[in-house]
Amino acid sequence: MELVSIEDVRAAADDIAGTVVRTPLLPTPWDGELWLKPESLQPVGSFKLRGATHAVARLDPATRARGVVTHSSGNHGQALAYAARAAGVPCTVVVPEGAPRVKVDRIRALGAEVRLVPPARRLAEAERIAAGTGATLVPPFDDRRIIAGQGTIGLEIVADLPDVDVVLLPVGGGGLSSGVATAVKALRPSAAVIGVEPLLAADARESLAAGELVVWDVERTYRTVADGLRTQLSALTLAHLRDRLDGIVTVTEEEILAATGRLVRDARLVAEPSGAVALAARLSHRDELPAGRTVAVVTGGNVDPARLASVLA
Ligand SMILES: Cc1ncc(COP(=O)(O)O)c(C=O)c1O
Ligand SMILES: C[C@@H](O)[C@H](N)C(=O)O
Numbered sequence: 228m229e230l231v232s233i234e235d236v237r238a239a240a241d242d243i244a245g246t247v248v249r250t251p252l253l254p255t256p257w258d259g260e261l262w263l264k265p266e267s268l269q270p271v272g273s274f275k276l277r278g279a280t281h282a283v284a285r286l287d288p289a290t291r292a293r294g295v296v297t298h299s300s301g302n303h304g305q306a307l308a309y310a311a312r313a314a315g316v317p318c319t320v321v322v323p324e325g326a327p328r329v330k331v332d333r334i335r336a337l338g339a340e341v342r343l344v345p346p347a348r349r350l351a352e353a354e355r356i357a358a359g360t361g362a363t364l365v366p367p368f369d370d371r372r373i374i375a376g377q378g379t380i381g382l383e384i385v386a387d388l389p390d391v392d393v394v395l396l397p398v399g400g401g402g403l404s405s406g407v408a409t410a411v412k413a414l415r416p417s418a419a420v421i422g423v424e425p426l427l428a429a430d431a432r433e434s435l436a437a438g439e440l441v442v443w444d445v446e447r448t449y450r451t452v453a454d455g456l457r458t459q460l461s462a463l464t465l466a467h468l469r470d471r472l473d474g475i476v477t478v479t480e481e482e483i484l485a486a487t488g489r490l491v492r493d494a495r496l497v498a499e500p501s502g503a504v505a506l507a508a509r510l511s512h513r514d515e516l517p518a519g520r521t522v523a524v525v526t527g528g529n530v531d532p533a534r535l536a537s538v539l540a
Pocket of ligand 1: 273275302303367368397400401402403455456458501526527528
């Protein structure tokens with residue numbers, strides 16, 4: 228299975244320049260060795276804009292004109308809708324029932340069509356639409372272009388902090404962690420790239436321990452408040468993580484929500500629970516992490532106001 232290379236990531240960086248915000252590394256006032264990478268500041272509120280922009284840019288014009296389709300818990304859907312609108316092509320997003328209302332509303336506001344389905348049917352419905360309409364399926368993580376696009380975060384981290392020692396990343400489908408690990412391990416081999424999963428959706432940890440895909444059914448993974456991390460790895464992302472990820476830490480629901488509140492209160496960053504997972508590992512599992520200069524990626528900020536209010540209460 229061909230893995231994404233650092234050259235693929237650099238090509239993605241060329242495609243997304245000018246569209247994607249090159250986010251800064253923010254020092255944290257409470258921890259002199261911790262920086263935050265605020266991908267919640269992207270125009271669609273998450274890092275997903277990177278992979279989606281690169282994937283759409285790489286479609287030939289005739290193919291692109293037939294439109295794009297995906298399945299998404301919401302952030303990739305927003306990102307693809309944004310890229311499709313910029314390209315002037317139609318976009319359909321299949322979203323699992325129960326996705327945060329803020330994400331569904333924002334996908335529609337970007338001009339995409341939303342199809343709500345039971346979580347277990349999200350991929351099959353997207354594939355059915357692609358087959359029926361000729362639209363191109365742009366998956367949220369199981370795609371080399373998506374992995375390369377997400378990996379541009381790693382280029383920026385090493386450029387801004389060349390002596391980084393640890394990079395912390397949430398793991399859902401594994402596209403983000405596959406891409407960032409590709410870039411960071413190529414440019415700063417001594418740095419540790421650590422994935423972080425909700426304890427209630429720790430399929431990646433089990434898959435890496437078993438050396439094969441261990442599937443958790445949706446009844447299990449949908450228990451976590453981190454709605455962006457309820458998905459399984461694919462064979463492609465597992466192959467990348469087995470080759471390049473240095474470890475996985477799990478965090479509890481309480482730790483995720485505490486980190487979400489900490490980001491608002493002490494970093495003045497609005498984050499959704501999935502976006503606070505990396506910080507939760509640093510705050511609550513520091514003893515399980517390597518020491519040194521650490522970057523936690525705040526991956527998204529698309530949170531329902533009611534959720535945010537409850538976190539801050
Ligand atoms: C906010 C947020 N963080 C992290 C992730 C995990 O990314 P991946 O599915 O590539 O592992 C997602 C999933 O899209 C997400 O929406
Ligand atoms: C894996 C997928 O659901 C992703 N979290 C998304 O935002 O689309």
